[in-house]
Amino acid sequence: MDESGHAASDARRRLAKARRVVIKLGTSVVTGTNAALHTDNLTLLAGSVTTLKREGRQVVLVSSGAVGFGATRLGLNRARLSDVVVRQACAAVGQSLLMHAYEQLFRPGDVKIAQVLLTEDDFTDRRRYSALRQTMEKLLKLGVLPIVNENDTVSTAELEYLEGGQGRVFSDNDRLAALV
Numbered sequence: 802m803d804e805s806g807h808a809a810s811d812a813r814r815r816l817a818k819a820r821r822v823v824i825k826l827g828t829s830v831v832t833g834t835n836a837a838l839h840t841d842n843l844t845l846l847a848g849s850v851t852t853l854k855r856e857g858r859q860v861v862l863v864s865s866g867a868v869g870f871g872a873t874r875l876g877l878n879r880a881r882l883s884d885v886v887v888r889q890a891c892a893a894v895g896q897s898l899l900m901h902a903y904e905q906l907f908r909p910g911d912v913k914i915a916q917v918l919l920t921e922d923d924f925t926d927r928r929r930y931s932a933l934r935q936t937m938e939k940l941l942k943l944g945v946l947p948i949v950n951e952n953d954t955v956s957t958a959e960l961e962y963l964e965g966g967q968g969r970v971f972s973d974n975d976r977l978a979a980l981v
Contacts, residue, residue, distance in 0.1 A: 831866035851910035871895025892953035
């Protein structure tokens, strides 16, 4: 077995023993080419998450896709998304659509979900971080699946990165998933 095969095998062993699993979904996993719900991907995901939870694992889902859903709902094309404020408005509209989709996907497996919208300040301010940590721990203890997304309506860091294409190394909730 080559080095990459050993690494994959080792990763599978660690995952099999993990008590808590964080799953990060980028926009392309959540939405198709026309920014509609990627039902096949998400149905498989819902089944996998349900299985993990039945095995006694704690699962956190970090999801993108709100801007795309909002843009579709508002009938905006990609050219109209060049403005940060337009993307913030799309995120505000799309976030509720995204959570509704997750509710429909997870309801058949009786998986209870919670929306957790975060900004970078929630990790850098000691009091906010403490409140976030306590809330996340309580949700997990109650058997709830926290679905985390950056609060793009008030947080512009990721949206500005996507506009300029330079600067930050992480985007599409990569940094958020790492912090969670």
